[in-house]
Amino acid sequence: MKIQIDSEVCQGHGRCYDLAPSLFGDDDEGYGQVLRTGLVPPGEEQSARLAVANCPERAIELIEET
């Protein structure tokens, strides 16, 4: 599973880095950033989904890998 933020859509609400601080961080203007490569380590799928579901701008994309 991979996560990715559309920086055109993100407005820096920070719900992602509040809810899933091991997957998301912020830049120096408060916009959300995917940590490392965006690959979700096993066991963290649930918090990735929580962040996606709570982003008010629907800026986070979750790519399920088959």
Next chain:
Amino acid sequence: MAADERFARDFREARGEEPEGTRNEIVTGPVSDWAADFSHTEPEWAADPYPIQDDLRQRCPIAHTERFGGGWLPTRYADVAAIAYDTERFSSRSIIMSNFRPPRDVAPIGGSPPISSDPPFHRDARKLLLPAFTKTAVARQEPATRALCHSLIDAFDGQVVVDAARDYAQHIPMRVIADMLGFPPADGPQFRQFVENTLEGINLPPDERIARMSALFDYLLAQIHDHIDNPREDLTTFLINAELYGRKLEPSHVAGTMALLLIAGIDTTWSAIGASLWHLARVPADRERLVADPALLPAALEEFLRAYAPVTMARLVKQDMQWHGADMKADDWILLSFPAANRDPAQFDRAAEVVIDRQVNRHAAFGLGIHRCVGSHLARMELRVALDVWLSRIPAFTLADPSAVTWSTGQIRGPRALPLRLG
């Protein structure tokens, strides 16, 4: 240091005595039909707007009024979101729905950037503020905020009944923003007056409004002069020195942004803290659960923001158009109710209930799109610390007298008198 020429004369002189713009007849009094004559300044709305909004969402999702020179009230999440995102057709030239429309040529900057600004200027005015308000930056205010909350509760000094709005909630954002702007903490009560004047007096005669507005700008100008003489590490000095497009900011931009931070920062957060305590005073099960399990607080706080969203904004329609079936005219108001959006059952399960452990909560209390509240990380920190300290010190409390609770009128909603019985 040489005097800063920009502030040598009162920048308001350039604007003339009376601001240009258009005024309409002021209409007050009971609302006949909320779908065709709504008013957010009547007591019925202040006391409890949610049944009105829920009813409108079902029978007339974009309500109309002739008051305030004409306006519309969308109550569905989808319509509120669409308008917030559509800065091409809806302007932020004025964000307070009143009887005065500023002249069109104030766009795209407006009186208090960035909230009053439209693209493309908006982005640059906003960018200036963002670094000071990130989650990391506002964390620096947390120890002082926590200490302040404790000292407010210490001052209750054994009283059995306290007014949690006046003696607790109000002081927290007032002190935090005064510290960030570098204003003397003792000036707190004065800010309160400014805030009330701006947000709650919208149906007063123009002369009186102008006099009240002038008092705020006199105060800000005095602070600016003091900061020019004695620069320090705070937002006022930062704004005085900030540059945009290679030049220092216009004096009216500096003062307008200071006014915005003062006004946007205080009433809103005061309302959010107060409404949360009001809820917990009425619903013992939620209060007991939070006391027993403080780890629930972050989720509960988002739910309080959803259910009791304190902030409603306004927009002005740019041109005559048909919009989702409404026959909108240029300069009609849109009352952009984030609170109504937050209670739309099409967007939220159990929308009318307060579910303190709600997991999926894509609420719009801090707005949507380019104007997302710059202070949201600061407000969340203040709300979390205020509730955390209160619940740890005062785990049991109830409404002392439900009929004595009063709510602010206008676009910022929260308790202004909240007598609580402690213990």
